[in-house]
Every structure is written in structure tokens, then in C-alpha cells.
Amino acid sequence: MDAPAGLRNARSEGRLTLEWRDGEQQAISHARLRGACPCSQCKAARLRGAIALVDEAVRLTAIHPQGYGVQLVFSDGHERGIYPWEYLRGLAEAPTVPG
Numbered sequence: 001m002d003a004p005a006g007l008r009n010a011r012s013e014g015r016l017t018l019e020w021r022d023g024e025q026q027a028i029s030h031a032r033l034r035g036a037c038p039c040s041q042c043k044a045a046r047l048r049g050a051i052a053l054v055d056e057a058v059r060l061t062a063i064h065p066q067g068y069g070v071q072l073v074f075s076d077g078h079e080r081g082i083y084p085w086e087y088l089r090g091l092a093e094a095p096t097v098p099g
Contacts, residue, residue: 001086011059026092030060033072036091039080
């Protein structure tokens with residue numbers, strides 16, 4: 001899957017907006033992104049049923065492109081997960097068409 005045409009991190013609102021090349025826009029809350037971290041440590045915790053609650057105040061502080069996705073850095077210090085584009089598209093809460 002291709003990278004989106006644009007990423008907007010609305011830090012104060014706690015939301016990442018992805019603008020896909022097909023014109024679709026999707027928003028994902030920072031808390032949802034943190035809770036769905038795809039790193040091996042977080043995946044293992046979810047498989048064990050040890051799901052930690054994510055504080056709604058957690059914020060995305062940095063985005064590092066990795067070609068097939070992005071590494072996201074959060075205000076709680078977590079920075080291990082690389083989120084592939086396809087995974088991010090599946091996490092999106094509500095697709096919208098730009099108006």
C-alpha cells in the first residue's frame with residue numbers, strides 16, 4: 001500500500017489525520033494509536049490479555065517515516081512500534097470525503 005498523500009498531527013486535539021491518495025481522509029485518536037501499537041512487546045501483552053488502559057491525555061509527539069509506514073513516538077515515552085500504512089488505514093475511526 002502506498003503512503004498517504006498527507007499526514008496532519010493535531011496534537012492539541014489528540015488526533016492524527018491521514019489523507020489518502022484516493023481522496024479519502026481518516027482520523028485516528030492518539031490514544032487509539034497508542035493502544036494499538038504493533039510492536040512485539042505490545043502485541044505479546046495483548047495476546048496474554050494484559051491490555052493496559054491508555055490515558056486519553058497521551059499525545060503523539062513525533063512521526064518518523066519508515067517507507068512502508070511510520071514510527072510513532074508518544075508522550076508516555078513509547079516509541080517502539082512501526083505502523084504500516086495498511087494497518088493505519090484499518091485503525092481509522094471514520095472515513096470522510098474532503099468537502
